[in-house]
Amino acid sequence: MNADASHDRERELTERISLTLPDGQLNREAVGFARWPLVDTSGIGRGLRAVGRNKRWEYWSVITPTHIAALTVSSIDYAGVHEVWLFDRATGEEVGKAATVIPPRHVELPASLGGGIASARAKDLAIDITPLPHDATRLRALIPGGVIDVVVQRPPAHDCLAVVVPWSDTRFQYTVKDVALPASGSLIIDGVEHVLPEGESWAVLDHGRGRWPYDITWNWGAGSGRSHGHTIGLQVGGKWTAGTGVTENGVVIDGRLHKISTELRWEYSTDDFLAPWRVSGGGLDAELVPFHDKRSRMNFGVLAGNTDQCFGTWSGTFDTGLDVIEFNGLVGFAEHVHNRW
Secondary structure (H helix, E strand, C coil): CCHHHHHHHCCECCCCEECECCCCCECHHHCEEECCCCEECCCCCCCHHHCCCEEEEEEEEEECCCEEEEEEEEECCCCEEEEEEEEECCCCCEEEEEEEECCCCCEECCCCCCCCCEEEEECCEEEEEEEECCCEEEEEEEECCEEEEEEEECCCCCCCEEEEEECCCCCEEEEEEEEEEEEEEEEEECCEEEECCCCCCEEEEEEEEEECCCEEEEEEEEEEEEECCEEEEEEEEECCCCCCCCCCEEEEECCEEEEECCCCEEECCCCCCCCCEEEEECCEEEEEEEEEEEEEEEECCCCEEEEEEEEEEEEEEEECCCCEEEEEEEEEEEEEEEEEC
């Protein structure tokens, strides 16, 4: 199957456009996908209908042969939800700190991706995400027992997957998923420095700006690495986009996005999240074999969430329509999330 053949079902955006109309409702001309972060999200928050529903975040994950690091800066209107997490793949040691700040304060997020620094401060937690020249980003975080100082470099002409998902004129999401980004720098865990092996360390970005339904479930999966002579980034999602006419599915091969415009089949066990996950459809047949389930549970009454994010290695095949690309050993994750927010 030619995965790009279904483009006629999704508009490809090629010029800058605003996510919202002057009254704060969804700009329907922005619905579709792009290979670059072309959507201006500065209108999020306009209009009384927006109160309490706006969600803004930056999430970065960095995976090396020996460690995983992740950080989140977010504001969901009535709370700031932030996290820093480091994981030693050999020993299973975890160092982490999460903060839910109600109401949100000491959090800064740019109006649009790349528009400035994203930062968060809370007790025993500091995060700074700083755009650098030449399409790079510096990730810095400090918690008790852990330090992240990583530079992520976007290669020239490297496609991301930017998508505007419409539930309605008042509920919609703009997401930028960027996979297979080379990372360098260091992590410090309990005073011991670990330098990221260049060429073997990969970062993934999830940038979100939108206005969400209160109760929602989603799947997200990503993988990055070099396999069979190609640099491959895997980006897959499910559940939350069903029925919208838009998906967040694609495979980036040597910097070029191959968009998958069909909903994928997700097969996994909610009784055993560490069992293999399979994601298929649209020319993709992929399996994740997990080695760690990062479980998060939060319940503040009106604000609650359950996340199982399973880190592991992806293998499988992808039919571009011209070639069948085989891949294995891609480091990444797949997750099952249910939020009331």
